[in-house]
Amino acid sequence: xxxxxxxxxxxxxxxxxxxxxxxxxxxxxxxxxxxxxxxxxxxxxxxxxxxxxxxxxxxxxxxxxxxxxxxxxxxxxxxxxxxxxxxxxxxxxxxxxxxxxxxxxxxxxxxxxxxxxxxxxxxxxxxxxxxxxxxxxxxxxxxxxxxxxxxxxxxxxxxxxxxxxxxxxxxxxxxxxxxxxxxxxxxxxxxxxxxxxxxxxxxxxxxxxxxxxxxxxxxxxxxxxxxxxxxxxxxxxxxxxxxxxxxxxxxxx
Amino acid sequence: xxxxxxxxxxxxxxxxxxxxxxxxxxxxxxxxxxxxxxxxxxxxxxxxxxxxxxxxxxxxxxxxxxxxxxxxxxxxxxxxxxxxxxxxxxxxxxxxxxxxxxxxxxxxxxxxxxxxxxxxxxxxxxxxxxxxxxxxxxxxxxxxxxxxxxxxxxxxxxxxxxxxxxxxxxxxxxxxxxxxxxxxxxxxxxxxxxxxxxxxxxxxxxxxxxxxxxxxxxxxxxxxxxxxxxxxxxx
Numbered sequence: 004x005x006x007x008x009x010x011x012x013x014x015x016x017x018x019x020x021x022x023x024x025x026x027x028x029x030x031x032x033x034x035x036x037x038x039x040x041x042x043x044x045x046x047x048x049x050x051x052x053x054x055x056x057x058x059x060x061x062x063x064x065x066x067x068x069x070x071x072x073x074x075x076x077x078x079x080x081x082x083x084x085x086x087x088x089x090x091x092x093x094x095x096x097x098x099x100x101x102x103x104x105x106x107x108x109x110x111x112x113x114x115x116x117x118x119x120x121x122x123x124x125x126x127x128x129x130x131x132x133x134x135x136x137x138x139x140x141x142x143x144x145x146x147x148x149x150x151x152x153x154x155x156x157x158x159x160x161x162x163x164x165x166x167x168x169x170x171x172x173x174x175x176x177x178x179x180x181x182x183x184x185x186x187x188x189x190x191x192x193x194x195x196x197x198x199x200x201x202x203x204x205x206x207x208x209x210x211x212x213x214x215x216x217x218x219x220x221x222x223x224x225x226x227x228x229x230x231x232x233x234x235x236x237x238x239x240x241x242x243x244x245x246x247x248x249x250x251x252x253x254x255x256x
Numbered sequence: 257x258x259x260x261x262x263x264x265x266x267x268x269x270x271x272x273x274x275x276x277x278x279x280x281x282x283x284x285x286x287x288x289x290x291x292x293x294x295x296x297x298x299x300x301x302x303x304x305x306x307x308x309x310x311x312x313x314x315x316x317x318x319x320x321x322x323x324x325x326x327x328x329x330x331x332x333x334x335x336x337x338x339x340x341x342x343x344x345x346x347x348x349x350x351x352x353x354x355x356x357x358x359x360x361x362x363x364x365x366x367x368x369x370x371x372x373x374x375x376x377x378x379x380x381x382x383x384x385x386x387x388x389x390x391x392x393x394x395x396x397x398x399x400x401x402x403x404x405x406x407x408x409x410x411x412x413x414x415x416x417x418x419x420x421x422x423x424x425x426x427x428x429x430x431x432x433x434x435x436x437x438x439x440x441x442x443x444x445x446x447x448x449x450x451x452x453x454x455x456x457x458x459x460x461x462x463x464x465x466x467x468x469x470x471x472x473x474x475x476x477x478x479x480x481x482x483x484x485x486x487x488x489x490x491x
Contacts, residue, residue, distance in 0.1 A: 073391060
């Protein structure tokens with residue numbers, strides 16, 4: 004039992020060699036004769052919080068799932084290029100649009116994810132408590148996850164992902180179903196996770212949220228990557244006509 | 257109408273006197289069907305979950321087959337088990353024919369497909385809902401199966417109850433393999449069939465009423481415990 008504990012502490016402090024960058028080359032995704040993603044080449048590097056922006060149906064969620072390895076591309080390659088790439092699977096986590104919690108207590112939901120990674124029980128408990136503190140959920144730890152509000156549930160999903168101490172965290176429209184107050188709480192938790200050294204890659208169609216959280220923008224439209232620039236440059240004036248229209252609120256589909 | 261009042265009267269009378277023969281029959285019925293349900297659940301829940309989660313060659317054929325087996329005619333099951341267990345049959349040495357165990361075996365075969373097919377449906381819906389999250393966490397295969405069974409526990413109760421309802425109500429299989437021997441293999445349904453053929457309609461109807469009440473009570477108990485547990489788990 005001693006070995007995993009040492010391994011965990013090592014991971015906690017330094018996490019070992021980085022798995023980043025993530026490099027996509029000519030990634031296409033076709034389904035039912037339709038091109039959903041069209042020759043996307045993209046490099047995601049450690050550090051900056053990346054927001055994948057674009058109107059509904061642009062392919063943001065699909066791109067995120069391909070990056071996370073949940074769906075294989077029809078063609079092209081997705082590759083973690085860092086020295087720690089062999090451990091890529093265990094060093095990333097994802098939070099979805101819906102919290103997708105299990106029917107058990109809040110803390111048991113976090114504990115489940117840690118148990119899957121084979122952490123010893125004592126470490127799991129302290130790690131889970133820490134994650135709940137971090138997301139402001141500690142008072143709700145023993146409550147059944149199913150009775151929480153939507154915003155609280157989404158924070159449980161964040162706590163569950165954060166407890167895994169991922170090097171990269173993917174978030175797919177994490178606040179799409181939430182009211183403004185719950186959205187703010189989730190955004191604060193995301194910013195906290197980023198400060199602790201986790202690379203954030205999230206999708207949104209909410210411009211305000213992109214302005215608040217993004218350091219880098221990846222702009223998608225109709226399955227194509229149109230721009231990848233620093234957030235400051237992007238919001239100052241996108242090079243692309245579709246992106247300009249989107250910023251003016253004229254490009255909804 | 258006269259028969260009906262007489263039946264109710266005889267049912268009330270049997271229960272009021274706590275008729276020992278009646279209690280013996282009710283107890284054996286419950287013993288046999290509850291045992292069959294437990295065995296069928298131990299087989300059917302993992303099998304149904306595996307059918308829902310794993311993708312393998314011939315899976316669809318298996319799903320269709322299990323669904324079709326839900327409608328197995330009890331007499332046919334009884335006959336097959338009879339042939340297996342009869343003295344000259346392949347399992348004749350076990351000496352199980354005309355025992356309660358034989359009845360449990362027959363009812364298990366009858367209801368295992370029901371539990372399997374209903375479990376498969378419930379777990380498959382849940383898997384569609386949760387598969388991305390579970391795969392993201394690195395959960396697959398056997399662990400996913402166990403997680404989903406636990407997630408679906410209250411809905412699986414309904415699948416098990418459907419199996420129990422079928423077992424407690426069927427007559428063909430237990431009649432053939434049990435033989436309706438008094439004090440030995442006589443259960444409620446076979447007793448009803450016997451009393452009807454003897455012309456004791458009131459007694460038969462009385463037993464019928466008790467059978468319905470028993471299965472109502474069992475269902476109510478399971479529903480209530482499930483409801484309380486569900487509220488506790490907040491799901």
